[in-house]
Amino acid sequence: MKLADNMLVAASPANKPSGLSRRNLLAGAFVGGFMFAFQLPVRAANEPTQPPDTTEGKFAPNAFIRIDTTGKTTLVMPQVEMGQGIYTAIAMILAEELDADYAQITLQHAPPSDKLYGNPIFIIQATGGSTSVRAFWKPLRNAGATARAMLVQAAAEQWQVEPANCTASNGQVMHAASGRKLSYGELCDAAGKLTPPKDVALKDPKDFSVIGKPLKRFDTPDKVNGKTIYGIDAMVPGMTFATLAQCPVFGGKLAKVDDRAAKKIPGVRQIVVLDDLVAVVGDHMWAARSGLEALDITWDEGPNAKISSKDIWAHLRAASETDGVIAKSVGDIAKGLATGERIDASYEMPFLAHATMEPLNCTVHFKGDSCEVWTGTQIMSRVQSEAAKAAGLPIDKVTVNQHMIGGGFGRRLEPDMVVAAVRIAKQVNGPVKVVWTREEDIQHDIYRPVYRDNISATLSNGKVVGFKYKIAGSAVIARWLPPAFQKGIDIDAIDSAADQPYDFPHFQCEYVRVEPPAVPTGFWRGVGPNNNVFAIESFMDELARKAGKDPVVFRRELLGKAPRMLAALNLAAEKANWGQPLPARVGRGVSIQPTFDTSIATVVEAEIDSQGEIRLRQVNVAVDTGIAVNPDTIMAQIEGGIVFGLTAALYGDITIEKGRVQQSNFHDYRMLRIDQMPKINVHLIKSGEAPGGIGECGVIGGPPALRNAIYAATGVALRRMPIDRDAIAERKKS
Amino acid sequence: MATNLTINGEQKSFDAPDDMPLLWVLRDILGMTGTKFGCGVALCGACTVHVDGKAVRSCLLPVSAVSGRAITTIEGVGTTPVGAKVQKAWLDLEVIQCGYCQSGQIMSAAALLASTPTPDDSDIDAAMAGNICRCGTYVRVREAIKHAASERQT
Numbered sequence: 001m002k003l004a005d006n007m008l009v010a011a012s013p014a015n016k017p018s019g020l021s022r023r024n025l026l027a028g029a030f031v032g033g034f035m036f037a038f039q040l041p042v043r044a045a046n047e048p049t050q051p052p053d054t055t056e057g058k059f060a061p062n063a064f065i066r067i068d069t070t071g072k073t074t075l076v077m078p079q080v081e082m083g084q085g086i087y088t089a090i091a092m093i094l095a096e097e098l099d100a101d102y103a104q105i106t107l108q109h110a111p112p113s114d115k116l117y118g119n120p121i122f123i124i125q126a127t128g129g130s131t132s133v134r135a136f137w138k139p140l141r142n143a144g145a146t147a148r149a150m151l152v153q154a155a156a157e158q159w160q161v162e163p164a165n166c167t168a169s170n171g172q173v174m175h176a177a178s179g180r181k182l183s184y185g186e187l188c189d190a191a192g193k194l195t196p197p198k199d200v201a202l203k204d205p206k207d208f209s210v211i212g213k214p215l216k217r218f219d220t221p222d223k224v225n226g227k228t229i230y231g232i233d234a235m236v237p238g239m240t241f242a243t244l245a246q247c248p249v250f251g252g253k254l255a256k257v258d259d260r261a262a263k264k265i266p267g268v269r270q271i272v273v274l275d276d277l278v279a280v281v282g283d284h285m286w287a288a289r290s291g292l293e294a295l296d297i298t299w300d301e302g303p304n305a306k307i308s309s310k311d312i313w314a315h316l317r318a319a320s321e322t323d324g325v326i327a328k329s330v331g332d333i334a335k336g337l338a339t340g341e342r343i344d345a346s347y348e349m350p351f352l353a354h355a356t357m358e359p360l361n362c363t364v365h366f367k368g369d370s371c372e373v374w375t376g377t378q379i380m381s382r383v384q385s386e387a388a389k390a391a392g393l394p395i396d397k398v399t400v401n402q403h404m405i406g407g408g409f410g411r412r413l414e415p416d417m418v419v420a421a422v423r424i425a426k427q428v429n430g431p432v433k434v435v436w437t438r439e440e441d442i443q444h445d446i447y448r449p450v451y452r453d454n455i456s457a458t459l460s461n462g463k464v465v466g467f468k469y470k471i472a473g474s475a476v477i478a479r480w481l482p483p484a485f486q487k488g489i490d491i492d493a494i495d496s497a498a499d500q501p502y503d504f505p506h507f508q509c510e511y512v513r514v515e516p517p518a519v520p521t522g523f524w525r526g527v528g529p530n531n532n533v534f535a536i537e538s539f540m541d542e543l544a545r546k547a548g549k550d551p552v553v554f555r556r557e558l559l560g561k562a563p564r565m566l567a568a569l570n571l572a573a574e575k576a577n578w579g580q581p582l583p584a585r586v587g588r589g590v591s592i593q594p595t596f597d598t599s600i601a602t603v604v605e606a607e608i609d610s611q612g613e614i615r616l617r618q619v620n621v622a623v624d625t626g627i628a629v630n631p632d633t634i635m636a637q638i639e640g641g642i643v644f645g646l647t648a649a650l651y652g653d654i655t656i657e658k659g660r661v662q663q664s665n666f667h668d669y670r671m672l673r674i675d676q677m678p679k680i681n682v683h684l685i686k687s688g689e690a691p692g693g694i695g696e697c698g699v700i701g702g703p704p705a706l707r708n709a710i711y712a713a714t715g716v717a718l719r720r721m722p723i724d725r726d727a728i729a730e731r732k733k734s
Numbered sequence: 735m736a737t738n739l740t741i742n743g744e745q746k747s748f749d750a751p752d753d754m755p756l757l758w759v760l761r762d763i764l765g766m767t768g769t770k771f772g773c774g775v776a777l778c779g780a781c782t783v784h785v786d787g788k789a790v791r792s793c794l795l796p797v798s799a800v801s802g803r804a805i806t807t808i809e810g811v812g813t814t815p816v817g818a819k820v821q822k823a824w825l826d827l828e829v830i831q832c833g834y835c836q837s838g839q840i841m842s843a844a845a846l847l848a849s850t851p852t853p854d855d856s857d858i859d860a861a862m863a864g865n866i867c868r869c870g871t872y873v874r875v876r877e878a879i880k881h882a883a884s885e886r887q888t
């Protein structure tokens with residue numbers, strides 16, 4: 001696979017024998033058109049050499065599709081691949097409407113351009129929020145169908161027949177009556193001269209031949225043999241290697257640094273000292289790291305040096321008691337809360353780090369009048385503009401080379417690692433790769449915010465009358481996409497709370513914006529719904545118990561207006577043998593979630609030992625995500641998401657002491673491992689509805705379902721994450 | 735002074751400090767970037783390579799400790815019958831998500847299958863618990879190991 005903007009990934013359909021031109025790599029640079037109006041990147045030294053592209057691309061009807069005279073079909077990926085399988089899903093959607101020859105497809109990262117590749121939901125070029133398929137579903141189908149219509153038109157004109165009498169499939173146009181055929185390659189010249197039609201018909205989903213098949217991914221063959229080049233793997237001729245230390249206290253500055261010992265370390269070349277960080281540049285990461293450890297740094301810790309988790313929680317709890325902005329109101333909440341027996345509870349969520357498997361990194365070559373960046377990012381265009389700002393250059397003097405991402409989870413929706421690398425590179429002669437140590441990565445994350453949610457509800461005759469839900473926490477949107485922050489409401493913070501699948505007669509959702517002192521907060525896989533679904537679904541179990549009802553029955557009664565959710569709940573319960581007896585201290589817990597236009601129900605079965613340690617036994621997830629573009633990818637995302645969410649429930653806790661993060665690596669920021677895994681069964685519900693989001697969905701339901709399993713097994717109603725083992729250990733009976 | 739190593743059957747000669755971990759020699763000196771950095775302190779398994787057929791974490795392994803030993807990395811493991819079967823099983827079951835941990839997962843799995851041709855769940859747990867996958871591919875890692883094991887006997 002080739003690095004950078006001219007990277008190609010060869011196609012291979014699952015249903016063809018592998019080895020059959022599986023690695024059909026051709027050269028990348030498409031000549032002409034608007035695509036490469038930006039500067040072509042220097043090819044990294046470790047890129048596999050490619051045969052030169054001798055054919056001139058001819059047919060580029062839109063930003064996503066290029067067909068050359070050999071029939072090679074290059075699909076330009078507006079969204080970045082970080083494990084969620086989006087390259088394959090996008091290619092499938094385009095290929096479906098284009099009727100492309102799947103074996104001739106190669107993929108290419110899109111260059112930075114909000115105009116051409118902006119995510120229709122965010123406007124900017126961003127991969128996040130489980131939006132890729134939802135946002136691009138229509139535009140990509142249109143792009144494919146438009147290209148196909150032009151190819152058909154070109155053939156029809158050549159044959160002097162009606163386009164309506166021609167068909168297309170597998171990269172060819174056919175005229176059945178005369179038996180004539182032309183390949184897309186043969187047609188691309190003529191098609192390129194036509195004006196794209198305005199309104200093209202899209203396929204009826206019942207005619208889909210690619211969408212809905214569990215096709216093999218385009219990106220995985222190079223990931224089994226070490227060939228894939230992630231950002232951290234970029235090798236540029238003449239490069240040096242650096243690692244950095246930022247002030248451990250948020251917002252602190254550098255006071256002074258003694259670098260005498262570091263400079264004596266073999267391989268150390270340069271110490272870069274900036275006002276808030278120090279970087280050691282060396283011949284390799286080992287020299288850089290050893291050099292960094294040998295530095296004697298004195299920090300000016302600044303105003304945050306006394307802040308601890310205790311202060312942050314006191315601040316949040318106080319703010320959460322104030323009135324919020326009303327995000328949604330149904331019925332009359334005052335009346336609802338005055339009727340029946342009232343129950344109040346508060347739920348709290350900790351800071352979390354992303355801990356992407358690929359530590360943060362960015363390679364930069366600052367050349368004075370231009371700057372080139374190699375990294376893997378979820379925000380191509382913003383990285384380009386932020387790099388330009390840091391470099392003091394116009395945007396068009398900055399080239400960004402996109403890479404496969406070794407885990408994004410929202411961390412790479414931020415440009416800070418790029419900005420730091422550019423600032424360092426400005427002091428360095430030649431290209432420099434800046435790699436963060438895991439410790440730096442965990443201690444200088446942009447964290448999932450702490451949240452506190454206050455809920456009040458009333459029950460009358462076992463039924464909910466009033467339900468008031470108030471969220472208090474960061475408005476990440478207000479910082480990240482200011483125009484989307486309207487009337488004091490963070491649309492992400494209230495996601496899956498304001499729009500309820502439950503039919504509550506009197507309902508209100510409020511939001512209090514509270515920014516934690518000192519700690520930067522950002523998006524984390526599952527974002528707002530992680531918090532809201534946890535609090536609401538935990539509380540639903542407490543209500544069910546008060547009402548004397550089974551948790552599944554209690555939910556079912558409230559889902560009359562959400563048939564897809566109800567079906568998911570019933571399926572998950574059935575598959576989990578809901579209601580069947582279990583041994584002592586083993587429980588099943590359920591949760592439902594209306595997240596990212598996908599309806600999901602999760603049942604977790606877990607055993608809690610006398611010490612409060614948890615053994616995960618089984619997880620059943622029922623998923624209705626509408627049309628499943630690639631069912632196997634969806635299953636994989638749910639499986640992986642479950643692990644990600646349960647990891648947080650079991651261990652995730654970033655705590656602050658003296659203004660600094662206390663955790664540093666995988667010994668104290670723990671991950672679920674294979675020997676702790678439950679069985680995970682994912683049950684996909686067939687649907688003809690438009691596709692929902694999936695990448696984050698799996699993360700959300702596990703924690704509340706596990707919490708409810710613990711509630712069922714022990715009777716302890718946990719109201720904070722992560723799980724407090726002491727609280728659920730078996731108490732000696734007095 | 736030049737250090738000599740045999741990596742994937744090839745002789746490599748380079749200059750590196752004695753205490754430099756093999757991981758950084760592979761990545762930054764030899765440009766073999768398939769072996770990954772994840773934690774640097776033997777907690778995640780991303781840097782796993784084989785030394786004389788055994789899975790080891792290269793991030794804490796000084797290069798001076800492996801001279802004269804046979805080193806296999808993800809770039810070379812496919813030439814061994816077990817490695818090729820593991821890679822194929824990984825693709826057949828579409829184990830991989832982001833893929834960043836998978837060089838290490840594959841190296842650990844290949845070493846396991848080389849020593850224990852038909853591992854049971856506890857063998858898999860023991861051999862693979864040192865490999866973190868942040869994308870959470872563990873269900874498929876386990877299935878793929880069993881799949882590869884079954885293919886070996888047919």
Ligand code: FES
Nearest residue numbers: 772773776779793
């Ligand atoms: S990098 Fe070696 S175990 Fe994590």
Ligand code: FES
Nearest residue numbers: 832833867868869
């Ligand atoms: S596949 Fe992403 S960390 Fe394992």
